[in-house]
Amino acid sequence: MKILIHYLDLTLFFGKLHLNKLIEYRSDFIMGVAGFLLDSTMSVATVFFLFNFVPQIQGWSLYQILFIFGFSLIPKGIDYLFTDYTWELSRRLIQRGEFSKYLTRPINPLFYMLSERFFHPDGIGGIISGIVLLFLSATHLNLTADPLRWIVFLSLIPFCMFIYFSIKLIFASIAFWTTVSMPSLSAVMSLADFVKYPLDIYSHAMRFLLTWIIPFAFTAYFPTLFLFTGEWYYPMMTVVISISTTALAFFIWNKGVENFESTGT
Amino acid sequence: MGKYLLFLSNRLQTVLQYRVGFLMMIVTNVFLILAKYFLWQAMYSAEGKLQIAGFSLDEMVLYVLVSSLVYLLIQTNIEHEIAREVMQGEIAVNLIRPVNYLLQKFFISLAYFITNFLFVVVPLILLATIFFPFGSILSYHWIPLSVGILLAFVINFFFSAFSGLIAFWTTNTWGFQMLKLSLISFLSGWIIPLDFFPEYLAKIASILPFKSLVYDPVMIFLGKAGDFNAVAILLLKQGIWLALFSAFGLLMWNRGIRKISILGG
Numbered sequence: 328m329k330i331l332i333h334y335l336d337l338t339l340f341f342g343k344l345h346l347n348k349l350i351e352y353r354s355d356f357i358m359g360v361a362g363f364l365l366d367s368t369m370s371v372a373t374v375f376f377l378f379n380f381v382p383q384i385q386g387w388s389l390y391q392i393l394f395i396f397g398f399s400l401i402p403k404g405i406d407y408l409f410t411d412y413t414w415e416l417s418r419r420l421i422q423r424g425e426f427s428k429y430l431t432r433p434i435n436p437l438f439y440m441l442s443e444r445f446f447h448p449d450g451i452g453g454i455i456s457g458i459v460l461l462f463l464s465a466t467h468l469n470l471t472a473d474p475l476r477w478i479v480f481l482s483l484i485p486f487c488m489f490i491y492f493s494i495k496l497i498f499a500s501i502a503f504w505t506t507v508s509m510p511s512l513s514a515v516m517s518l519a520d521f522v523k524y525p526l527d528i529y530s531h532a533m534r535f536l537l538t539w540i541i542p543f544a545f546t547a548y549f550p551t552l553f554l555f556t557g558e559w560y561y562p563m564m565t566v567v568i569s570i571s572t573t574a575l576a577f578f579i580w581n582k583g584v585e586n587f588e589s590t591g592t
Numbered sequence: 593m594g595k596y597l598l599f600l601s602n603r604l605q606t607v608l609q610y611r612v613g614f615l616m617m618i619v620t621n622v623f624l625i626l627a628k629y630f631l632w633q634a635m636y637s638a639e640g641k642l643q644i645a646g647f648s649l650d651e652m653v654l655y656v657l658v659s660s661l662v663y664l665l666i667q668t669n670i671e672h673e674i675a676r677e678v679m680q681g682e683i684a685v686n687l688i689r690p691v692n693y694l695l696q697k698f699f700i701s702l703a704y705f706i707t708n709f710l711f712v713v714v715p716l717i718l719l720a721t722i723f724f725p726f727g728s729i730l731s732y733h734w735i736p737l738s739v740g741i742l743l744a745f746v747i748n749f750f751f752s753a754f755s756g757l758i759a760f761w762t763t764n765t766w767g768f769q770m771l772k773l774s775l776i777s778f779l780s781g782w783i784i785p786l787d788f789f790p791e792y793l794a795k796i797a798s799i800l801p802f803k804s805l806v807y808d809p810v811m812i813f814l815g816k817a818g819d820f821n822a823v824a825i826l827l828l829k830q831g832i833w834l835a836l837f838s839a840f841g842l843l844m845w846n847r848g849i850r851k852i853s854i855l856g857g
Contacts, residue, residue: 352764359767366774369783376788380645381638384631449770510616517623528634533626 334438338409342446349448356448363449367456371396385528390464391555396523397460399547402487403519404453410492412444417499417508426587436584472554479562480554486569487546491519493569493576494541500576503583515541522547542568595691596699603703614711621660621716628656645787650726651814655785657720658737658810661713663782665741666748666805668701671772674756675765678848687849694845698749705745733813736823740809743830748805750837751776757841760848781807801837804830 350356374396378389420426420440429436472480498515501508518541526534526548537544545565553561635641636649647655674697677683686693720726755772759765777783779802786797786807797803808826811817817826 349764349766352762352767355762355764355767357767358762359770362767362769362771362774365771365778369774369778373778373784373788376784376790377635379790380788381635381641384638385634505612507610510610510613510620514616514620514623517620517627520624520627524631524634529626529630533630 338445341442345444346446363452367452371460387525390467392524393460394464394468395525395547395551397457397464398551399522400453400457402484402491402546404450404457405488406491407447407453408450409445410441410495411447412441413495413499417502417512421502422506437580476554476557480550483550483562483565486566487550489569489573490542490546493572496576497579500579500583503586519543542572596695599696600699600702603700607703607707617712618715621664625656625660629653653724654814655810658813659782659806661716662741662806662809665705665708665713666745667704668749668752669704670697670701671752671755671769674753675759678756678759679763684852694753694841701749733815737809737813739827740812743834744805744809747834747837750841753841754844757844757848760851776802776805779803780805801833804833
């Protein structure tokens with residue numbers, strides 16, 4: 328418990344540090360916020376633009392799609408808020424030997440590495456636009472699911488976030504052996520683009536890939552499907568998938584750190 | 593000229609070191625193209641529509657393919673490098689060298705253009721011709737497309753240069769990069785063709801320079817940009833933007849380096 332509070336303290340401390348770094352450059356920060364607002368408005372607007380031309384896509388209405396889209400932004404945003412620095416592991420931390428720094432302090436190395444970019448503003452914006460979108464589309468859809476379903480649905484968010492994070496960590500950790508793994512990481516993460524839309528618009532091979540190989544479908548589509556249909560299989564699988572990908576990610580990360588120590592690079 | 597070619601060949605050698613990177617870029621782009629492809633297919637099959645916003649499904653598939661490749665080709669990969677050199681003061685070294693800084697960076701970014709073309713775009717075109725039967729390839733307008741891409745690349749080079757040089761004034765560039773990225777990805781027509789925008793937004797986009805990066809060259813290629821005169825006017829406009837931006841780039845550079853002596857580099 329004491330350790331947990333200690334880490335919460337550190338999270339706040341490092342988070343403020345990073346945020347202050349960005350806010351310090353005021354004009355740049357304002358442009359960044361403007362860019363972010365433009366980006367999220369336009370990606371939502373794109374869905375509206377498409378629906379100006381068709382009434383539904385594969386049986387999905389505008390607000391159903393916006394609901395999935397909005398939900399997908401929340402775990403993604405939380406993940407962004409805390410783990411964006413994973414990208415640097417794949418890009419340069421091993422290549423430039425900067426990683427050894429994270430092994431020299433009495434903090435968990437993974438936590439210490441991620442703390443370099445806690446509270447990244449993109450993440451906060453993503454969560455806010457996700458919530459707004461979810462609320463907006465839920466009222467339009469007149470969702471009358473019982474409260475229990477809503478509670479289960481919303482409590483899936485951390486599990487979705489961990490699916491997201493562990494996929495990122497697995498492919499970033501490959502850098503421990505290959506020194507750089509950014510290209511493969513971006514290839515895998517580009518699959519996350521698919522989850523904004525319902526899974527059933529994709530081909531069988533694509534669906535299989537997104538469900539069982541790189542399980543991004545569990546970060547938005549399946550949880551939403553549970554809310555719409557009440558099928559308990561989906562939240563159960565989401566939890567199982569989340570726990571197993573997280574376990575795998577930590578396992579690979581630990582092996583990677585061991586490997587890094589033994590070569591002394 | 594010779595010394596600039598040296599910068600180019602130097603960077604070519606560096607880029608060619610990471611050959612796995614090209615393979616992963618191919619995979620990334622296949623995923624991104626497929627994501628759009630399935631979405632459009634679902635839209636067209638929605639009501640058995642043959643035309644949406646003036647595009648047939650075949651034309652839309654081609655638009656997705658070609659716009660993705662154009663977007664990939666115009667990436668200069670130079671903005672972070674320039675920003676870093678300005679922020680960390682390394683740029684001072686370049687002031688005593690008998691080379692033009694922007695020209696040097698331009699030749700370096702050409703290395704990415706060449707390698708992306710040979711090792712990513714060509715394989716993607718081959719893949720595409722295997723999986724999508726396009727009929728006669730020669731019926732499309734390859735020559736104006738190539739001219740358009742080259743001009744777009746130079747224009748985008750200046751955007752990259754601006755987003756790096758702005759560090760002279762804003763010190764950090766996170767925000768401007770964010771703004772630039774969201775402006776380009778939507779207003780260039782990369783996410784969806786501008787024909788899907790509502791009228792007021794389409795008007796705004798047609799005044800701004802971003803559409804000459806992706807939308808114009810691709811529409812010319814598809815033969816949807818009008819007759820010979822209309823195409824000539826579009827290319828001419830691109831040339832005018834280019835002239836304007838290069839003048840602005842020079843101005844920014846001259847102002848910027850004066851700033852450096854104030855800050856003491």
